[in-house]
Amino acid sequence: MKFFFKFDSGFYKPFFTILLMVVGLNFLLSDFKFLSGSNTEINTVFVKPGTLVVKDSDAEYNVMFTRGETDFTNFPVGGGNALIDSNTVFGKNRIIIRGDLPVRILIYPTLGLVQLPNGLKIIPFFKNVYTTKPFKPDSRAITIKINLVFGVVDVVER
Incomplete structure (x- = not known):
């Protein structure tokens, strides 16, 4: 992520991790x-x-x-x-x-x-x-x- 988004701070890693988990769960549960x-x-x-x-x-x-x-x-x-x-x-x-x-x-x-x-x-x-x-x-x-x-x-x- 550091090279793709050009973020050098460790603050953004948990934010993007949680965001990816929410998006993944949404895709997983969307057919139910x-x-x-x-x-x-x-x-x-x-x-x-x-x-x-x-x-x-x-x-x-x-x-x-x-x-x-x-x-x-x-x-x-x-x-x-x-x-x-x-x-x-x-x-x-x-x-x-x-x-x-x-x-x-x-x-x-x-x-x-x-x-x-x-x-x-x-x-x-x-x-x-x-x-x-x-x-x-x-x-x-x-x-x-x-x-x-x-x-x-x-x-x-x-």
């Missing part, structure tokens, strides 16, 4: 839908704890830097397979699924803890798969792809 009106659905929980109700298979559901709950109980299987992304970054996410529906959970972790409905607690370093009892590979199902980065995910069947 936050609650902006009464009809807008929320699909990201950021800093404040909250609950996400899954209704759209094309959306990503994110829990970042907080404790959140992602509810899949009202999501129907429908006419075909549905792939839904659930991302947890530096937070704790409780994912609620129905045990009577065919559900497959693909877990892609990066140094995170996952607790499955069968009581198994794992710290996976590679892809893991969990399925409910009604799941059959050749039939339609809900597939939940969990991306976990330095967080905790608790999967609960109801």
